[in-house]
Structures are given as C-alpha cells and as structure tokens.
Amino acid sequence: MVSEKTIEERLKTLRTTITLHNYHYYTQDTPTIPDADYDALFRSLQQLEQQYPHLITPDSPTQRVGAPPLKLFAKYTHQTPMLSLNNAFTADEVIAFDRRIREILAVDQVDYALEPKFDGLAVSLIYTDGVLTKGATRGDGYTGEDITLNLRTLPSIPLHLQTNSVIQQLEVRGEVVMLKADFEHLNEQQRSRGDKLFVNPRNAAAGSLRQLDSNITATRKLTFFAYDAVFPVQNQPDFSKHSEILDYLQSQFFLIAQQTDTTTGVAGLLAYHQQMSALRPSLPYEIDGVVYKVDQLAQQEQLGYISRAPRFALAHKFPAQEVSTELLAIEIQVGRTGALTPVARLAPVFVGGVTVTNATLHNEDEIQRKQIMIGDTVIIRRAGDVIPEVVSVILEKRPVDAHAFIMPEHCPVCGSKAVRLPGEAVTRCTGGLYCPAQRKQAIWHFASRRAMNIDGLGEKLVDQLISNELVRTPADLYKLDTAMLVGLERMAEKSANNLITAIEHSKNTTLARFIYALGIRHVGETTAKTLAHQIGDLEQLMAMNAEQLQQIPDIGPVVARSITDFFAEAHNRTVIQQLLASGLQWPSSNSTAHSSSAINVAVAGRTFVLTGTLASMTREQAKSSIEQQGGKVTGSVSAATNYVVAGEKPGSKHARAVELGIPILDENQLLLLLQSTPENE
Ligand SMILES: NC(=O)c1ccc[n+]([C@@H]2O[C@H](COP(=O)([O-])OP(=O)(O)OC[C@H]3O[C@@H](n4cnc5c(N)ncnc54)[C@H](O)[C@@H]3O)[C@@H](O)[C@H]2O)c1
Numbered sequence: 060m061v062s063e064k065t066i067e068e069r070l071k072t073l074r075t076t077i078t079l080h081n082y083h084y085y086t087q088d089t090p091t092i093p094d095a096d097y098d099a100l101f102r103s104l105q106q107l108e109q110q111y112p113h114l115i116t117p118d119s120p121t122q123r124v125g126a127p128p129l130k131l132f133a134k135y136t137h138q139t140p141m142l143s144l145n146n147a148f149t150a151d152e153v154i155a156f157d158r159r160i161r162e163i164l165a166v167d168q169v170d171y172a173l174e175p176k177f178d179g180l181a182v183s184l185i186y187t188d189g190v191l192t193k194g195a196t197r198g199d200g201y202t203g204e205d206i207t208l209n210l211r212t213l214p215s216i217p218l219h220l221q222t223n224s225v226i227q228q229l230e231v232r233g234e235v236v237m238l239k240a241d242f243e244h245l246n247e248q249q250r251s252r253g254d255k256l257f258v259n260p261r262n263a264a265a266g267s268l269r270q271l272d273s274n275i276t277a278t279r280k281l282t283f284f285a286y287d288a289v290f291p292v293q294n295q296p297d298f299s300k301h302s303e304i305l306d307y308l309q310s311q312f313f314l315i316a317q318q319t320d321t322t323t324g325v326a327g328l329l330a331y332h333q334q335m336s337a338l339r340p341s342l343p344y345e346i347d348g349v350v351y352k353v354d355q356l357a358q359q360e361q362l363g364y365i366s367r368a369p370r371f372a373l374a375h376k377f378p379a380q381e382v383s384t385e386l387l388a389i390e391i392q393v394g395r396t397g398a399l400t401p402v403a404r405l406a407p408v409f410v411g412g413v414t415v416t417n418a419t420l421h422n423e424d425e426i427q428r429k430q431i432m433i434g435d436t437v438i439i440r441r442a443g444d445v446i447p448e449v450v451s452v453i454l455e456k457r458p459v460d461a462h463a464f465i466m467p468e469h470c471p472v473c474g475s476k477a478v479r480l481p482g483e484a485v486t487r488c489t490g491g492l493y494c495p496a497q498r499k500q501a502i503w504h505f506a507s508r509r510a511m512n513i514d515g516l517g518e519k520l521v522d523q524l525i526s527n528e529l530v531r532t533p534a535d536l537y538k539l540d541t542a543m544l545v546g547l548e549r550m551a552e553k554s555a556n557n558l559i560t561a562i563e564h565s566k567n568t569t570l571a572r573f574i575y576a577l578g579i580r581h582v583g584e585t586t587a588k589t590l591a592h593q594i595g596d597l598e599q600l601m602a603m604n605a606e607q608l609q610q611i612p613d614i615g616p617v618v619a620r621s622i623t624d625f626f627a628e629a630h631n632r633t634v635i636q637q638l639l640a641s642g643l644q645w646p647s648s649n650s651t652a653h654s655s656s657a658i659n660v661a662v663a664g665r666t667f668v669l670t671g672t673l674a675s676m677t678r679e680q681a682k683s684s685i686e687q688q689g690g691k692v693t694g695s696v697s698a699a700t701n702y703v704v705a706g707e708k709p710g711s712k713h714a715r716a717v718e719l720g721i722p723i724l725d726e727n728q729l730l731l732l733l734q735s736t737p738e739n740e
C-alpha cells in the first residue's frame with residue numbers, strides 16, 4: 060500500500076517538472092522534451108489526481124492553462140478566458156466523449172463541427188468598431204501578452220472588418236502558424252548565416268511572433284488561421300451554430316482551414332480523424348490532431364466548462380511524430396557512390412506509427428551543429444514516409460559517459476581511405492574500384508556505353524555476376540569465360556559467347572574512355588578527355604600531384620584532389636594493374652610536340668590570338684597545335700588574352716595588343732613556345 064506521503068511527493072515532482080516544461084515551451088518557445096513525453100507526464104498527473112482528488116491544488120498545471128505572460132510585454136487581460144482543450148488519444152476516449160455529451164444534453168445524436176488542430180500559437184484579436192485595436196497571446200488563459208504591433212505585420216490578419224456597422228467589439232480567435240515551406244526556408248537562411256536552427260514550425264512561429272521588435276516579426280512569414288469569434292452580449296448575431304461563425308469569419312476575409320467540416324454522430328468524428336491523418340503530410344501547415352466541437356451554440360452553452368477546458372470540445376491527437384529515445388551508437392553506412400553516412404542506432408521507439416531503431420544523421424556537420432554525442436537522449440522525428448531523423452538532443456539528459464562522434468578515416472566496408480573534399484559535406488570512400496559497397500555502381504559504370512562500352516552487360520547482369528560472386532572488381536570481368544556464365548539466369552551458350560566477345564573487344568579502347576571508366580568522382584567524360592589529351596599517359600597521370608593537375612585547363616582544386624585521392628588508394632592501383640595485365644590497351648599519345656610528355660605549362664590554360672600570315676604553317680595548323688597543348692585560341696584581343704601571335708601583315712589586333720600591353724610573339728617565338736620543355740620531364 061502506497062502511503063499518502065509518497066503520493067504527495069510524486070504529485071509534487073510531476074507538478075514541478077511540468078511547470079518547468081511549461082516555462083520552456085510557452086515562455087521561452089524552446090521546449091526541451093518532445094510533446095509526446097510532455098503529454099505522458101501530464102496524463103500521469105491527471106490520473107493520479109483523479110485517484111486522489113483531495114490532493115489537487117489550485118496551482119496544479121492540470122488546473123490552469125499555458126504559462127503567465129513574459130514580463131517584457133505589456134499585459135493584456137482577456138475579457139473571456141482563452142482556455143485549452145481536453146485531449147483524446149484513442150477511439151475509445153472519443154466514444155466516451157460523445158456518450159457523456161449525449162447524456163448531459165439528453166439527446167440521441169449530436170452535430171459536430173470538425174477542424175484541424177493547428178500546431179501553432181493561439182492569439183486573440185480585438186476589432187473595435189471594425190478596426191483592429193488589440194492583439195494578444197493566450198498566456199495563462201486570463202492574462203496574455205499585448206503583441207498588437209507584431210500581429211499587425213501579418214498579411215493574413217485583416218486590419219479592419221468588412222462591415223463595421225453592427226459590431227462594436229468583436230474578438231476573433233485563431234492560431235498563428237508558420238507554413239511548412241516558410242519554415243524550411245527560414246531554417247535554410249538560419250543555416251547559411253550560421254544561426255541557430257528552429258526545431259519545428261511551432262517554435263519558429265512562437266519565437267517569431269513574440270519578438271520585442273516588430274520589424275523582426277515582419278521579416279518572418281507567419282500565417283493566421285481563425286477558428287472562433289466571441290461576440291459582445293449586446294450584439295449577439297443570429298448564428299445558431301459554430302460552423303456559421305466560421306462562414307462569417309471567412310466573409311470577413313479571415314483564413315479558415317479548408318478542411319473544416321460538420322458531421323452528426325461519433326462515427327463521423329472517427330472518420331474525419333482518419334481522413335485528416337492521411338492528409339497530414341500533404342497539408343501546408345503542421346497539425347497535431349483534429350478538434351471536434353459541438354456545433355449548436357445553445358448546446359455549447361449548456362455543456363459549459365471544466366477547470367481548464369470546455370466540455371463541448373475535444374482535441375483528438377495524432378500519434379506523435381516526435382519522440383525521445385537513447386542514441387546507443389553511431390554507425391557508418393556506405394552508399395553505392397561511396398558516401399559515408401552516419402546513422403544513429405537507437406533504443407527502439409514508436410514514432411509516426413512505426414517502431415524505429417535507426418535514424419539518419421546526414422553528415423558530420425549536422426552532428427556537430429546539433430551537438431549530438433553518443434549516449435545522449437535525442438528527439439527523433441518521423442513524419443509521413445520520410446526517413447526518420449534526429450532533430451535535436453536533450454542536453455539536460457546527457458550522461459557523464461557520453462562521447463563525441465569521430466568520422467572514421469577509413470571506409471568501414473573496405474578499409475580504403477575516406478576523404479572529405481573541400482567544400483563538400485559528405486565524406487567518401489576513395490576505393491571506388493574495390494569497395495564492395497560501391498561494387499555494383501563501379502562495374503556498371505565501367506561497362507557502360509560511354510566508358511568501356513561492353514555490349515550486353517546491363518544492370519541486371521551486373522547484379523547477377525556480383526551476387527554469384529563471379530565479379531568483385533572491374534578487373535574480374537576479364538577473367539570470365541563462357542563456362543562461368545552459362546547457367547546464369549537467361550544466359551544460354553550463345554549469349555554467354557557474345558558477352559565474352561564483347562568483353563574481349565572492350566580491351567581495345569582509348570585512354571579517355573579508360574579514365575572515365577574508372578569512375579573517379581568529378582571526372583566525367585569531358586574531364587577524362589581533357590586529361591587523356593593533355594597528359595597522354597596513364598602512368599604519368601597516376602604520378603601527378605594536385606598542383607600539377609591544376610595546371611591543366613578546367614581542372615580545379617577539388618577535381619585535382621579527387622584524382623590524386625583516387626590514385627593514392629592502393630586498392631584502386633591494384634585493380635588498375637590487374638586491368639592492364641589482362642591486356643587492356645589504347646593507342647599511345649600521337650601529339651607531336653610532346654611525345655610521352657607532361658603538359659606544356661607555357662601553353663596550357665593560356666589564351667592566344669592569331670593575326671597576320673604565318674610562314675611555316677596555316678593559321679588552322681597553329682590553332683590546333685596550341686589547342687593540343689591545352690591552349691585556347693580566340694578571335695579578339697581583350698584583357699584576358701595572354702599572347703598575340705603576329706605573322707606577316709598583322710591587322711588591327713596587333714595595334715590593340717600594343718594598346719593593352721599584351722605580349723606579342725612572332726612566328727619563331729611561337730614555335731619555341733610550342734616546343735618548350737615541359738616542367739616535369
Ligand atoms: N514539449 C513541451 O515541453 C511542452 C510543454 C507544454 C505544452 N506542450 C504541448 O502543448 C500542448 C498542450 O498545450 P495547450 O494547453 O496549448 O493545449 P492544446 O494545444 O492541446 O489545445 C488547445 C489549443 O489548441 C489550439 N488549437 C489549434 N487548432 C484549434 C482549433 N481548430 N480550435 C480550437 N483550438 C485550436 C489553440 O491554440 C488552443 O489554445 C500539447 O500538445 C503539449 O504536448 C509541450
């Protein structure tokens with residue numbers, strides 16, 4: 060038997076904890092636990108108080124709404140209190156709600172208004188003689204914050220009503236939200252400025268609205284949806300239903316949720332809940348449930364209020380999309396393109412309708428930005444079918460033995476070096492030719508038409524070769540024979556022979572195709588051609604450092620790094636040796652000026668303009684010699700021109716070069732330049 064003393068202790072702890080969370084959530088707009096955890100605490104308190112009603116205190120969070128207003132704002136006293144809503148999480152609770160209402164009203168069936176439950180911030184707007192004069196937050200339900208100036212910046216809040224003759228003072232109630240798209244955009248901005256990210260649209264909306272400087276609010280995109288109006292006693296309109304009030308508000312140019320509806324009886328409530336639950340991911344704003352309201356105003360009045368909420372309405376919540384759990388470990392997943400993605404291994408948790416044990420952490424920077432450590436309690440979000448992600452960490456719950464995550468320096472799948480290129484967020488395995496995680500992609504790319512062009516080796520066949528362990532790297536393709544292939548799905552002797560012939564054919568290739576086939580990150584077909592053309596030799600290419608590579612036109616620092624990382628990886632070199640050993644070959648470089656040579660740094664990357672007649676060659680020949688060595692020939696002289704080559708009878712280009720102070724070469728100087736010794740020969 061539990062002593063009353065113990066119960067009192069338990070109640071006290073719950074109340075203190077909840078009050079603290081209320082302060083974080085309502086006053087600071089930065090909750091530290093997910094709503095689901097808060098709701099569970101709140102429910103425990105409610106249940107305990109139900110069991111021991113004599114222990115209820117007037118200051119218990121179950122007896123009040125929200126939190127007192129922030130002192131920084133002027134206070135505003137609500138003429139009619141702004142209360143909360145009772146919550147239901149199950150169909151049984153909804154059925155009980157409907158039964159209770161029918162009992163009190165002594166009717167068989169009840170008409171209900173159906174509305175989405177916006178996940179935003181409740182505000183009250185006062186229109187005096189048709190003009191917006193005050194706007195306030197809900198606060199603790201009785202006293203809120205005067206945020207009139209901020210609310211006036213919202214385009215969806217009319218500054219005056221359409222008809223002001225009848226109503227002296229109208230109060231419009233609704234929710235300020237940040238649309239999902241505006242939230243994404245705001246966080247994108249915050250991220251690029253290095254500012255703190257908002258955890259969800261509700262906090263972003265609340266934080267943006269409760270600014271002391273309304274100029275800041277004005278820059279944030281906020282939207283007001285109206286869901287109720289309070290009319291003065293002396294001008295009660297002749298509406299008899301809540302749904303008519305919504306129609307009236309719409310006629311006054313307030314935004315009303317498009318998905319509002321009405322129904323009779325409890326079945327319609329449950330159907331609406333289901334329907335909105337399905338719509339939830341595609342709605343432009345966040346909702347955390349639906350709201351049922353008795354539609355007849357007279358019945359509402361008859362039902363009245365209990366402590367902190369009306370008896371005539373119920374919030375039927377959706378399963379939580381955000382929950383907290385423990386982050387047990389961070390593991391690395393290697394994708395088919397070699398990306399190392401950190402994945403959180405979690406204590407199993409039910410969220411968004413499924414049990415989740417993993418969540419993506421995106422990349423190293425995200426982990427740092429969110430200050431996540433292994434052992435932390437984290438908030439997981441799973442919305443719709445989106446991959447679960449770690450939203451934030453609950454710092455207060457960090458255990459002493461929590462430890463930081465360090466990105467591995469090697470691929471956990473193949474042991475090759477893992478690198479993060481400058482300016483990129485993702486760390487990648489450099490063992491593209493060898494890494495089992497990248498196998499499919501690598502072999503498929505290697506065989507593709509623009510690479511080694513192995514006819515008949517499509518994606519499906521690559522899958523089969525890999526799953527039968529016939530091929531591990533591109534080099535294994537050249538070890539295949541007909542006997543090994545026959546017996547694979549849809550592989551008769553004839554097609555096996557054809558494939559072997561195609562593989563054999565591919566041995567005669569070009570250097571450009573081969574370089575492209577290696578699948579080096581950032582080395583597409585064009586870059587491969589440039590490399591083949593400029594360097595002309597594979598060994599030479601493999602030996603070049605990043606600085607030398609950058610001498611080549613169109614090769615920037617990132618591409619250069621990517622190339623050197625690739626060739627520095629011993630696993631790749633082994634595969635390349637095996638490929639060459641199996642007889643791959645290409646015509647050796649045929650350029651005249653630099654037979655086996657490296658690039659001519661005097662010409663590569665420089666811009667030439669030709670003028671006048673040359674004696675030993677045509678202009679076309681001069682142009683192609685320059686281009687073969689990586690230079691560019693353009694038609695007109697500008698500040699970007701490096702050399703003007705002047706032959707006999709030069710034209711105006713010569714004069715322009717003199718004017719701009721651009722070096723002028725004669726034919727002999729050009730020939731010398733074209734033959735000049737490359738740097739590293
Ligand atoms: N994570 C935390 O630390 C923390 C702390 C406090 C509260 N909370 C969360 O806040 C909520 C409880 O707060 P609450 O008292 O504001 O109650 P509530 O949000 O459950 O319900 C009342 C509120 O619903 C809103 N609402 C949205 N759509 C509506 C509609 N169509 N008609 C009428 N009202 C509508 C109004 O703002 C109203 O004030 C819970 O979801 C709880 O999890 C979380």
Ligand SMILES: [Zn+2]
Pocket residue numbers: 393470471472473474475488489490494495496
């Ligand atoms: Zn790897």
